[in-house]
Amino acid sequence: MSDTSVLVHDGEEKEVGKRQRPAWEEPPTRIGQTAKGTILGIALLAILFPLWIVLVTSLSDAETISRSGGLVVWPQGISLDAYRELLSGGEVSRAMAVSIGVTVVGTLLSMTVSVLAAYGLSRLGSLWHRTLLFTLMATMFFGGAGIIPTYLLIQSLGLMNSYAALILPMAVNVFNILVLRAFFMNVGQEIIDSARIDGASEVRILWGIVLPLSRAVLAVISLFYAVAYWGNWFAGFIYITDQDKLPLQNVLQQIVVAGERPAGMAQAIGTGQIPSLAVQTAVMVLALLPVAVLSPFVQRHFKKGMLIGAVKG
Amino acid sequence: MSQSTVPRPPTPTEGGDPSTEPAPPGSGGRRRSRRRADALPPGGITFRHRLRRDYVLVLMTLPAVALLVVFAYLPIAGNVIAFQFYSPYAGDGFFDSMANSAWTGWENFQRMMEDRDFWRAVRNTLMFSGLQLLFYFPVPIALALLINSVLHSKVRAWSQAVLYLPHFFSWVLVITVFQQLFGGAGLVAQLFREWGWSDGFDLMTDPGFFKWLITAQVMWKDAGWGIIVFLAALSTVNTELYESAAVDGAGRWRRMWHVTLPALRPVIALLLVLQVGNMLTIGGEQYLIQRTAVGPGASEVLDTYVWHRGIEGGDFSYAAAIGIVKGIFSVGLVLAANRVAHAMGEQGVYSRR
Numbered sequence: 001m002s003d004t005s006v007l008v009h010d011g012e013e014k015e016v017g018k019r020q021r022p023a024w025e026e027p028p029t030r031i032g033q034t035a036k037g038t039i040l041g042i043a044l045l046a047i048l049f050p051l052w053i054v055l056v057t058s059l060s061d062a063e064t065i066s067r068s069g070g071l072v073v074w075p076q077g078i079s080l081d082a083y084r085e086l087l088s089g090g091e092v093s094r095a096m097a098v099s100i101g102v103t104v105v106g107t108l109l110s111m112t113v114s115v116l117a118a119y120g121l122s123r124l125g126s127l128w129h130r131t132l133l134f135t136l137m138a139t140m141f142f143g144g145a146g147i148i149p150t151y152l153l154i155q156s157l158g159l160m161n162s163y164a165a166l167i168l169p170m171a172v173n174v175f176n177i178l179v180l181r182a183f184f185m186n187v188g189q190e191i192i193d194s195a196r197i198d199g200a201s202e203v204r205i206l207w208g209i210v211l212p213l214s215r216a217v218l219a220v221i222s223l224f225y226a227v228a229y230w231g232n233w234f235a236g237f238i239y240i241t242d243q244d245k246l247p248l249q250n251v252l253q254q255i256v257v258a259g260e261r262p263a264g265m266a267q268a269i270g271t272g273q274i275p276s277l278a279v280q281t282a283v284m285v286l287a288l289l290p291v292a293v294l295s296p297f298v299q300r301h302f303k304k305g306m307l308i309g310a311v312k313g
Numbered sequence: 314m315s316q317s318t319v320p321r322p323p324t325p326t327e328g329g330d331p332s333t334e335p336a337p338p339g340s341g342g343r344r345r346s347r348r349r350a351d352a353l354p355p356g357g358i359t360f361r362h363r364l365r366r367d368y369v370l371v372l373m374t375l376p377a378v379a380l381l382v383v384f385a386y387l388p389i390a391g392n393v394i395a396f397q398f399y400s401p402y403a404g405d406g407f408f409d410s411m412a413n414s415a416w417t418g419w420e421n422f423q424r425m426m427e428d429r430d431f432w433r434a435v436r437n438t439l440m441f442s443g444l445q446l447l448f449y450f451p452v453p454i455a456l457a458l459l460i461n462s463v464l465h466s467k468v469r470a471w472s473q474a475v476l477y478l479p480h481f482f483s484w485v486l487v488i489t490v491f492q493q494l495f496g497g498a499g500l501v502a503q504l505f506r507e508w509g510w511s512d513g514f515d516l517m518t519d520p521g522f523f524k525w526l527i528t529a530q531v532m533w534k535d536a537g538w539g540i541i542v543f544l545a546a547l548s549t550v551n552t553e554l555y556e557s558a559a560v561d562g563a564g565r566w567r568r569m570w571h572v573t574l575p576a577l578r579p580v581i582a583l584l585l586v587l588q589v590g591n592m593l594t595i596g597g598e599q600y601l602i603q604r605t606a607v608g609p610g611a612s613e614v615l616d617t618y619v620w621h622r623g624i625e626g627g628d629f630s631y632a633a634a635i636g637i638v639k640g641i642f643s644v645g646l647v648l649a650a651n652r653v654a655h656a657m658g659e660q661g662v663y664s665r666r
Contacts, residue, residue: 022552024559036459043456044475046533050490053500057493070503071493113376120373127367132374139385141644147616148623148633149391149407150384156406172380202369223481231483233598238624249485253602256489277498284489291481296474302541 051288058082058281065275081274082282090264091243092251092283098163099230099248103290106167106229111222113172118180119206136174154239165239166247170228176221183217184210216301223298227291252287256280395421395634401627414630421634431635433610434618441614442592444528450588452532453539454581458573460540461547473544476537484598487534491526492517517603520611527599542580550576582659590647590662593639615639 021027053071060072061079086092121133150169159165187210195205211218236250243263246254254260261269261276262283269276391407397414404410425431456476463469479487494500497515505514516522554572563571596616604612609621615635623632647662654661 022556024556026559026565036462040459040463040472043537044472047475047479047537050494054490054493068503069507070498071500073500113380116373117377120370123367123370126370127363128371132371132378135378136374136381139381146385146388146392146636147619148629148636149388149394151624152394152401152407152629153384153388153391155401156408156410168380169384172377172384174381177377202373227481231481231486233483233485233602237601238620249483252489253485256492257485257602257606280489281493284486284493287486288482292478295478295481299474299477300470302477 051292054281054284058278058285060275060278062272062275062278065277070277071281079278082278083286085265085268085274086262086279086282086286091262092248092255092286094244095246095248095251096286098245102163102166102247103226103229105163106171107222107226109167110171110173110176110225111218114177114180114221114225115206115211115218117172118177119184119202119210121177122181122184124185136177140174151238159239161240161242161245163245166232166235167229169235170232173225173228176224180214180217180221183214187213219298220301223295226294230290248283248287252283255283392633392637394630395637397630399630399633401629417630421631422638424631425635425638430609430613431618434613434615437612438593438595438614441524441527442588442595444524445531445595446588446592448528449532449536450585452536454543454577456536457540457543457547458569461544473537473540476540478537479534480538482534484534485602487530488599488602491530491533495526518606520607523603523607523611527603530599542584543577546577546580547573579659582654582657582661586647586650586654586661589650590643592646593643 053073056075057065057072059075059078059080059082060068061077061081064072064077067076087096117136121129121136123129154160154165154169159168191209192205195209200208231249232247233249233253236247240246240250251262255262262279265274265279268274269279391411394411394414396416396418397411398417398420399411399414401407401410403413460469460472460476463472482490492499495516496502497513497518499515499517501516502514505511516526519526550573555568558568558572593615596614600612600614600617601620604617609617613621616639619632619635619639622628622635626632651661
């Protein structure tokens with residue numbers, strides 16, 4: 001059975017290229033087309049242009065940056081010095097390692113816990129099914145009611161300045177579990193029944209049948225978790241006081257928003273060898289690169305995942 | 314296949330067990346009727362049977378439940394410090410300190426009444442979320458209608474890929490992008506200096522402009538992502554409705570008004586209820602990161618005030634009390650907004666009894 005056949009079809013068009021205009025639809029007016037194109041163009045430009053100048057500036061050499069008086073709109077003198085310096089083992093390299101580690105470990109943990117819970121709750125009428133589901137869903141209603149108690153709890157668990165404080169409090173997202181559960185419930189009951197007749201265990205059914213049929217939603221939810229870990233700034237801000245353990249987002253904030261110079265690079269920046277603007281924008285590119293590279297691959301599954309989440313969640 | 318060959322005992326019917334959920338429409342209904350045809354032992358199956366059949370499923374949910382108990386339920390219980398004068402030095406760890414701290418009753422809540430900084434945070438919160446409701450909320454709807462009317466599927470796919478992207482950026486990144494554009498050393502300031510217009514252009518540190526700045530940031534980050542729900546709803550509209558409307562002489566604007574918008578109404582109502590319910594919860598990172606640049610006068614919202622009084626200032630009990638009040642009013646807002654949605658004939662978040 002193919003991947004898509006068990007997913008709920010939402011009428012997404014499959015053919016590529018121009019859709020045939022139905023006979024009853026009037027042809028577009030020139031003004032209408034122009035207005036549509038202009039608005040869409042402005043929206044896309046508003047997103048892409050800032051990213052473009054950040055990228056170009058991060059790749060520009062000192063002379064180009066000083067000639068343009070700051071940010072560079074058009075690439076002229078290209079230099080990788082800022083990246084070379086940042087990635088050669090200084091503060092930013094270490095912060096990136098922390099962020100990558102937290103994101104990878106956190107996403108693996110979150111996915112394991114969430115997939116197990118979603119499958120465990122996917123059979124209606126199983127033992128304690130409703131009680132357990134309620135236990136999970138109730139937390140959605142008082143989600144933000146606990147910055148202070150959570151902070152005190154982390155403190156008394158001895159998790160201050162530990163990477164666990166960046167992972168465990170946000171390891172379970174109930175909404176993600178509900179989306180996974182909605183998909184698992186859609187996997188054909190007949191296949192599962194026949195596997196059970198053949199004596200397959202629940203673990204075997206989950207691993208061998210349900211998960212391979214749910215690749216799309218697994219990709220989407222993994223991305224959601226990974227982005228949440230990668231982009232989290234607040235946990236690093238309140239739980240990590242040791243500068244050597246800060247994740248990338250916090251270091252990015254220090255360098256760009258607070259205008260600090262990365263440790264060990266103060267001299268290269270101070271002498272004008274590497275412009276501080278190139279350093280700032282290079283750290284920004286490092287922070288956005290993984291997200292910008294990964295999310296387009298997952299994006300074709302977004303609509304399906306969100307639709308079912310919206311209908312059942 | 315015959316049901317009797319299934320080695321597991323069938324699930325009990327509704328009559329036998331109150332914990333059974335009504336089956337969803339579709340495949341579930343068929344399964345239920347098959348079950349009824351089965352010869353169940355009198356009185357349904359026993360607890361021991363169900364335990365033996367389902368214990369693996371229960372075990373699977375336990376890691377998630379355990380994490381939620383520690384990092385969601387314990388903090389919720391920890392909110393009782395709002396009724397105390399909690400001191401972290403009163404004992405060994407959170408719960409021991411709690412047990413040894415003095416009870417104060419409602420005093421922390423009464424303090425809020427006279428706390429002018431608290432009321433300033435309330436005012437700011439309501440103003441910022443009001444602005445977002447007014448200026449941000451309609452944008453994804455309009456964008457979704459626009460994207461939906463583009464025929465070329467490649468153009469659609471590429472536009473969506475770009476529009477979704479900023480949603481996955483962190484708040485730090487969004488703020489730094491805005492800083493490179495509109496900050497004192499940003500692109501606009503740079504151009505203004507070059508053209509000799511003004512010297513001190515800096516929107517990032519302007520307290521008066523802050524409310525527009527954060528609205529623009531929210532729009533840049535999430536307006537594109539917001540269209541996804543509306544596109545999903547639009548794709549379920551029956552195209553025959555458009556055709557018959559067109560045959561009856563409705564132009565494109567009247568079709569949008571009489572066919573498309575009614576189809577979006579339930580989704581709009583649902584999102585509106587959620588947005589209103591979240592009115593007090595705006596805040597967090599976006600405000601905390603920019604708090605130093607514009608000062609607490611312009612930027613303090615309830616969430617940052619809780620952080621400021623509690624974690625920064627050490628007045629944990631008072632901060633927890635503010636958190637509780639915020640939570641209660643948020644639930645109240647959802648219920649009220651849902652009431653309005655029901656009155657307008659929409660389903661809202663939960664359905665009417």
